[in-house]
Amino acid sequence: MEFLVASSVGVLTAAGVYLLLRAHTFPVVLGLTLLSYATNVYLFATGRLAINAPPLIDEQVARYTDPLPQALVLTAIVISFGMTALLVVMALRSWSASGDDHVDGGQAAPGTAPEDRR
């Protein structure tokens, strides 16, 4: 269990960072998504891994799992989902406005105002 969770966090993070460093927006979006998955799995594990234990107080149960990380993960999922949607929209707008999907724009020299390049 520990090995499974730890290695999935590690693999997701590694793949996410690799994709994040690509030059085009689509791999970057995928990379950010993988990173946020890694974070979610990791956050879930911060409450310690307890199998077959409820997160609620019940008189018949002696062993609990920590409910707080689960609430955090829920919030984090919602936020990262919204952010990913926003990023996709902005990347699409940027692509349709400039005709390429390079994250850093590539050719244009820094510091020149938009008028130069239209």
Added chain:
Amino acid sequence: MNHWILLPVLLPALLGSVLVLIGRRDPVIARTLSVTSCAALLALVVSLLATASTAGPQVYALGDWPAPFGIVLVLDRLAALMLVLANLLALLVLLSAIGGADREGQHFHALWQFQVMGINGAFLTGDFFNLFVFFEILLIASYGLMVHGGGRERLRAGVQYVVVNLVGSTLFLLAVGLIYSVTGTLNMADLASRVPEVAAGDRALLHTGALLLLLVFALKAALVPVHFWLPGTYAHAPAAVAALFAIMTKVGAYAIIRLFTLAFGDDAGASSWLAAPWLLPAAMLTLLAGMTGVLGAQSLAQLAGFAVIGSMGTLLMAVALFTEEALSAALYYLLHSTLAAAALFLLVGMIAQRRGSAGDRLRVAPPVAQAPLLGALFFIAAIAVCGMPPLSGFIGKLLILDSARESVSASWIWGLILGTSLLAIIGFSRAGSLVFWKSVAQPEAQDAGGGGAAEDEGAAPPARGGALPLVATSALLAGLVGLTVFAGPVSEWLDDTAAQVHEPAQYVDAVLGAAAGNE
């Protein structure tokens, strides 16, 4: 419980939702509501400031859940100070935006209110995860504001800004998770009381989490090595938005001050002053990088962006000393640099509008319309940003230099602050003389705005927004003058604030005591 504490978060949240619905139909109502709300908030936070400066830290338990379990909002002097600064800035900059910049795209006022809500919440909250949520609120509103009006370069810069901040958010979550896994709490006050008791074996994990948080806050505060996003973002954002963003870097600085004095201060045992060895060199490099950037900037907006980086370097250098005196000086400089940077960005926006096709680029171009007025304002703003007498930048730097006298790194701090001030003066005088004095006599093309003849002044520019941006800029500069004139009382008040910040027991007792006593 003082229920007014909730209102700086609640009012913009409600109004933002209303403005989404009516903003597009009726711009006049939207403007009126937006400005009224900002003015009301300013009045409210000033009264909260008065409360905070007489009473101790005030705690508001959301949903009346007691402290370590529920989320609390905490109003102490530092939070109240930041609230007043943020809402003053929001009101003044909004005044300049309703001159016309708000009509370039949709939902400007709704986004503005959500941005204000996020900023206010970040200053008030006493819980780490809640801080993350407020960061996300202010960031998502800032993404919308950043690309307000659209345009190719702006969208591209916007995408970069979003990506950088999403990585920052991921790191924030990882750091919060680390800290929670070691201490079992997300409440700042509770964390402060648990840090000294952390087992020796877990301390490395705790430190990793705390330093990751420092990295995240440094990203917001544009500290070297994570400062690279700022010049591009600020240079491409609309002027009014860039001016409001002047407070966003300070949110990062505030979070650094809050976390590392409260939980990792004197009482933290093996973890005390965890951030100091990392923060000081980073701040020094930031100052150097910022002011060197000022020298090399190719447009006025970039110049202003690099000046912001430099000022963050100066500010965090003082913070990194982690003494009461230095913190008081840092807070004074924080007030000054926020107002000065905002005024500078508004000015850059106005100059770019009045230079025809040359925009804000630093090259020879037809003369600026209304050059005497704008030139004078630019001169005042430049003096303030460079930290020359007689304005408050000088007093701020003097206070920082004075407070650094005892430090081991005093010679470095003195040398860097004084040396980079010279760089800033050179950079700003180059920019100012190029823009206002070295103009060609004839228009470079068939630009209507140019002309170069004296009779064109004032009449020629398509003065979008009329006098409102000028009024807002002048008000910001007047704020600097006020800060200079009342430097004595202000810095006395700030001394008390710094003393309160350096006594985390007050904060902890207020939060956890309120739970026990069920006030």
